[in-house]
Amino acid sequence: MVLTKNIKSAGLWLVLIAMAAAAPHLFRLVSPSEPPALAYPRGPWWRADINQVMIGAAHILISHEYAAAKELDMIVPGSGNKRSEQAALELAQELAEELADDPARFGELARKYSDDPTSAPWGGRLGNVFVRTLPPRLVDALGNVPVGQVSSVVETTLGFHIVTQYPLPAEELLSGKEVRIQYVGTAALPAPGRVASRSREEAFELAHSAQQALSAGKVTFDEAVERWSDGPERAQHGALGTRSSYDGFDPVGSWVLSQLPEGQWALLDDGARGLRILQRIAVDQTRIASRDWLVGYKLDPAPDWTDPSISRSKQDAHDVALALAQRSQSPDAPLRDADQRDCDYGICADRDVSRFVGAGSFIGVDAAIAALPVGGVLKEPIDVGYGWLVSQRTEAEPHRPLASQVTVALPRPPPVELEQVSVDELAGFAAAFREAATAQLQLKEDEQALLDQVLKDALARFESARGEDRIAELKVTREQLQEALGQSRSRDMEKVFDKLVQLYQGRTI
Numbered sequence: 001m002v003l004t005k006n007i008k009s010a011g012l013w014l015v016l017i018a019m020a021a022a023a024p025h026l027f028r029l030v031s032p033s034e035p036p037a038l039a040y041p042r043g044p045w046w047r048a049d050i051n052q053v054m055i056g057a058a059h060i061l062i063s064h065e066y067a068a069a070k071e072l073d074m075i076v077p078g079s080g081n082k083r084s085e086q087a088a089l090e091l092a093q094e095l096a097e098e099l100a101d102d103p104a105r106f107g108e109l110a111r112k113y114s115d116d117p118t119s120a121p122w123g124g125r126l127g128n129v130f131v132r133t134l135p136p137r138l139v140d141a142l143g144n145v146p147v148g149q150v151s152s153v154v155e156t157t158l159g160f161h162i163v164t165q166y167p168l169p170a171e172e173l174l175s176g177k178e179v180r181i182q183y184v185g186t187a188a189l190p191a192p193g194r195v196a197s198r199s200r201e202e203a204f205e206l207a208h209s210a211q212q213a214l215s216a217g218k219v220t221f222d223e224a225v226e227r228w229s230d231g232p233e234r235a236q237h238g239a240l241g242t243r244s245s246y247d248g249f250d251p252v253g254s255w256v257l258s259q260l261p262e263g264q265w266a267l268l269d270d271g272a273r274g275l276r277i278l279q280r281i282a283v284d285q286t287r288i289a290s291r292d293w294l295v296g297y298k299l300d301p302a303p304d305w306t307d308p309s310i311s312r313s314k315q316d317a318h319d320v321a322l323a324l325a326q327r328s329q330s331p332d333a334p335l336r337d338a339d340q341r342d343c344d345y346g347i348c349a350d351r352d353v354s355r356f357v358g359a360g361s362f363i364g365v366d367a368a369i370a371a372l373p374v375g376g377v378l379k380e381p382i383d384v385g386y387g388w389l390v391s392q393r394t395e396a397e398p399h400r401p402l403a404s405q406v407t408v409a410l411p412r413p414p415p416v417e418l419e420q421v422s423v424d425e426l427a428g429f430a431a432a433f434r435e436a437a438t439a440q441l442q443l444k445e446d447e448q449a450l451l452d453q454v455l456k457d458a459l460a461r462f463e464s465a466r467g468e469d470r471i472a473e474l475k476v477t478r479e480q481l482q483e484a485l486g487q488s489r490s491r492d493m494e495k496v497f498d499k500l501v502q503l504y505q506g507r508t509i
Contacts (some may be wrong), residue, residue, distance in 0.1 A: 038089075038155035040140040048411040050139075053131045054246060055408065056166040057142055058106060058124035060095060063115035063159035064088035071157045073133035075187070075271030076116050078200060092153045092160035099150040099162060106150060106164050115159065117269040118252055122259070127251030128168060131410065138163055143410040169258070171246045171403045173356075175283045176257045177238035179224045180231030181207050182274035189303065189385045190230040191364075196274065207267060207275040214265065214277070221265065221279050230274065232385060235364025242284050242356035246402040253278060289354040289396035290369050292362070293335055295321040296344030296387035306386060310344055314383075321381035321388035328377045328392065335377060335392045344387055354397040362389055369393050430455045454480045 045053075063081040067088075070076070083091075095109055107123025114120035131139050141151040141163050151163045182188065182196030183203035190196050198206070210228045213219045219227065225238035233239060245254050256268050257280045265279035296310045297317035312320070320342050328335045336349040343349075357366045362384045372378070372393040381388035434455065438448060461476070 038153050038160065039137050040144040040151070040154065042136075043140050043143045043410065044412050044414075045139070045143055045410040046136075048413045050131055050410065052406050053408075053410055054128055054168065054248060054406040055131060055142060055410075056168045057126045057129050057134070057138075058110065058164050058166065059116065059119065059126060059138065060092075060106070060110045060114045060124050060162045061116040061159050062088045062092040062095070062113065062161075067159040068157040069271075071135045074135060074138075074158065076118075076158055077269055077271035078117055081115060088160055089153070092162060096150070096153050096162050103148065103150045103164065106162075118271055121269075122252070122256060124164075125252070125255050127253075127255035128245055128248070129251045130248045133248075137161075139410070168408050169245070171244055171401055172258065173242055173283045173285070173399075174245055174254055174257045175242045175281045176240045176253075177221055177225065177279045177281055178231060178233060178240060179210055179221070179229045179238060179277040180233065180274050181210070181228060181276075182230040186272065186274040187303070187305075188273040189232065191232045191234045192383050192385055194230045194234075196230050203275050207277065210277060211267060224277070231276075232363035236358055236367060238279075239281075239358045241358025241360070241366070243359050244402045246406055284357060285399070286357045286370070287354060287396040287399060288357055288366060288370050289352045289394045290360075290391045291335055291349040291352055291394055292347050292392075293321075293324060293338060293342075293349045293390045294344050294347035294384070294387040295324070295342055295381070295390070299386055307344060317388050318381060318383075321390050325378055325381055325390045328390065329379070331375075335390065347389075349392065352394045352397075356399070365389055365391060427459055430459065 061076065062083075063076065064083045064085045064087070065081060066085055067076075067081065091113070095113060099106055099109065107125075110120055110124030114124055116124070119125055126134075131142070134142075135156040135158070137154050137156050138161060141154045141161070142165050145151045145163070145165065147165045147167060149164065151161075154161045154163065180188075181203045182190050182194075183198050183200045184196065185200070186196060206228060210219075210224050214221065214224055222237050225234060229238055231238070240253075243249060243254065245258060247254075253268060253270065253276065256266055256278055260266060260278070260280040262280050262282060265277055268276045268278055270276050295312070295317045296307060297312045297314040298310050299306055302308065324335070324338050324342065327333050328338070334349075338349070340348060353360065355366075357370055360366050360369075362382070365382045365384070368378060368382060369391050370393075374393050374395055377392045378390055381390050383389075434451065437443060437451065443451065458476075458480075
């Protein structure tokens with residue numbers, strides 16, 4: 001990125017970046033021997049609430065030998081790309097140049113070249129996605145490039161991307177079924193009693209066998225679910241329930257279903273869930289609501305999303321949940337009044353959750369809840385893979401389209417002038433950066449001392465500076481940090497900064 005003359009109105013985020021010294025590439029001056037960094041300017045949307053911003057996005061990913069497999073909610077299944085970083089960059093730049101001349105080829109080139117096996121077969125489509133789930137640099141690229149146009153190359157920990165934004169399709173209701181074949185490394189929890197111990201290669205062999213059997217008519221889809229599926233949807237014959245295409249729960253899966261005729265199926269390579277054979281079915285608009293109570297138990301090994309404080313065994317958790325279910329059969333002992341110490345993951349029967357049957361957070365329980373009268377409580381708790389669920393059926397609310405609840409463009413709040421930035425704000429962010437950099441970069445004692453001195457001097461100079469002098473101080477700070485810590489630290493510091501910014505969004509920045 002090039003430092004522009006508009007730096008005075010670039011916003012609070014720019015000042016914090018400079019004072020924190022976390023992203024020296026943002027102040028890179030273009031020279032014949034030093035190309036600009038592969039990122040767009042950080043946009044003003046980071047100073048606004050972007051939680052409900054949804055866009056239609058697609059990307060081409062060119063990976064390399066040092067690329068990560070996950071950044072935020074974006075997971076790239078598979079590994080072992082041996083392409084060098086330089087070769088990946090050159091290929092990405094060639095594709096970006098081709099697409100600059102002909103953006104209509106985006107889908108074609110994504111299918112041919114993208115290293116994201118989830119989206120590549122679908123023209124790079126990421127579906128209708130909430131931007132908060134994307135790597136920050138992709139958000140900035142999508143915000144700076146008009147709908148229908150194609151970005152230049154953007155770098156994340158996953159590799160090199162080219163992105164485009166398309167008009168958000170109209171909201172629709174979708175119903176589907178799936179055969180899910182998991183393997184070691186997939187994050188999703190399998191159905192109770194299923195253990196995904198196979199390799200990714202073995203999972204593909206199994207998925208191809210299932211596809212061949214379905215294509216030859218040797219099995220029905222329901223039979224394929226029973227025979228091959230590892231997903232918790234087995235408990236409801238593979239049904240995924242009915243969802244809005246705007247709910248953001250499974251954007252690529254929803255996109256795939258939206259492209260299929262009713263009754264047809266397709267394979268989706270999903271980094272979080274495994275290999276998924278998705279079938280589109282007729283929409284079922286039956287709605288239910290419930291108040292739910294979860295008694296958790298300890299998993300061994302425990303996925304990183306589980307609560308480490310839970311120590312109950314599975315049997316002990318069952319006994320607690322069963323006693324709760326029996327107690328709550330009486331109208332004088334409502335579920336929500338049970339002992340809060342027996343409630344885990346914040347699921348404490350404190351709110352009614354309305355949804356289409358099969359689309360609840362807990363797969364396999366909706367059929368049992370639908371069989372209850374309104375007010376009725378399950379007599380037996382249901383195992384959901386990490387706890388026992390007790391549910392009470394309540395009155396369902398009608399479906400409300402989500403289109404009115406999402407924003408389809410990144411907000412652009414007015415800029416913050418440098419004169420309005422307080423030294424206390426800068427000092428807070430600088431201190432947070434110092435702590436993160438020390439821990440993650442393992443700074444040596446002399447490096448730590450240099451960083452501390454540069455930040456201290458920068459804050460003092462910035463406090464006394466005014467107007468254009470503040471802009472000059474940003475450049476001085478950048479130069480001092482590069483001299484103190486060296487160019488080799490730049491990329492590592494950028495990664496620390498990007499993670500830190502996520503914590504500050506909606507607060508300082």
